Amino acid sequence: MDPPKVLVIDDEEIARVSCRRVLAREGMTVGLASSGREGLELLMREPHDLVLVDFKMADMDGVEVVRRIHAYDPSIVTVIITGYATVEGAVAAMKEGAYDYLPKPFTPDELLIAVRRGLEKRRLDLESRALREEKEAMERNFVTMVTHQLRSPLAAILQYFEVLLAGIGGDLSESQREMLQRAKDRLESLMALINDWLDMSRLSEENIVSRLQAVDLRACLDEALKGLEWAARQKNVSLHVEIPQDLPRIHADPDTFREVLSNLISNAIKYNRVGGRVTIRARGQNGSVQVEVEDTGVGIDEREVPFVFEQFYRAKDREVREQEGTGLGLAIVRKIVRAHGGTIQVVSRKGEGSIFRVVVHAA
Amino acid sequence: MATKGKILIVDDDADFAKSTKMILLADDYQVVIASDGKQGLQKVQEENPDLIILDIMMESIFEGFSLVSSLRSDPRLAAYKNIPILMVSSVRSDTGSRFAFDDPEDMGSLPEPDDYLDKPFKPKELLDRVAELIARRRA
Known part of the structure; x- marks a missing residue:
């Protein structure tokens, strides 16, 4: 393992040199800087594990140096060196991210204890960061x-x-x-x-939210319909689209919102009667856009309506059970719509058909 | 010409390679099989096929891609540079992107095959693509 690298930032030469002597004896590599600015520059050029910062320096006070180091790389451990008179300052430095403080004057042993403790923290931080990164890559x-x-x-x-x-x-x-x-x-x-x-x-809400953008519903719908026309023809179901020309664009993630449309329309075809109709209509209403998918199919029993969006729930109806289905389509739809900050509802009449209504924000 | 062309299948799934081979044989192609990327490269040089059907994910995720990139850019393999490659995979081509990783950085920049087909495929689907790729090359 590489020897730990410690940087000492102090404007008193004697303090820098004596720190170096103590730490170098323990096999550490020690860098020295005589001002806050010089120290920060050195840090950018060369990574260090731990930085000792004198509280009182001419050009920049220690708290500021600590703050900047912490902003640059929070995994660098900083220890502030301070005179007895300035404990409050040390507390301020700790608030800015300093790990510890060392009151002046200190003995070589006190210095070593503080530095070793800081290095141990650094080691643990890096280890847990590496584990976290590995875990994230695996999850991805x-x-x-x-x-x-x-x-x-x-x-x-x-x-x-x-x-x-x-x-x-x-x-x-x-x-x-x-x-x-x-x-x-x-x-x-x-x-x-x-x-x-x-x-x-x-599906993660976070990812969906990060991809929200202004989306043309018509284009999104056309994409969704591409994969469904064949199924509609097979069942002789006609598809009707009623979208006004001046419909505002929607605030959506195009990929997952297309999946919403395609799941709803695919259901509307699947649970329709032969020769039935599927109508997709949309309209704007005070800052949101409402999209409806209406079918002329088997409909949903009133008692079952509250459950249709649950994972693995499938209607008890024989006509529904006859169709292949995973019981996840609507659960996926609801999850996506919720991530969009929208709502989904269903209105249905047994034997006549259903309307699935999605409301999302206009862009 | 006795056959419609010689096709190299590179796939570590022996069953998949076999069923694909049967489809191609039934349509009068000659078929050679390699079970990994390394053997694939060797067969390319021995057999000089008219088309390569390549599985993306073999031993490692990138084995398929690295074969494509050797063929396309290694000067020692320049003679085989223009053999069309049809890539196949059972990893679903997700919404929009053909090869899905959640983080694009994990993908890096990857060489593009000439065409792509999701496993499993219908025999006709495969034969259409194969015929088209071979015709395109001969044209």
């Missing part, structure tokens, strides 16, 4: 690693099913094909569950 990439571990085997299995169902492994009888198709469907819904769950766990 954890979801990606888990995604890979969970998805890889599933992808390999699904790929075999694709090959078999395409007849590449040889001809299939009708019943073999049917069973393989079912097995593939079940695996795909497991994959969807993993995806939703990972989405849910990687």
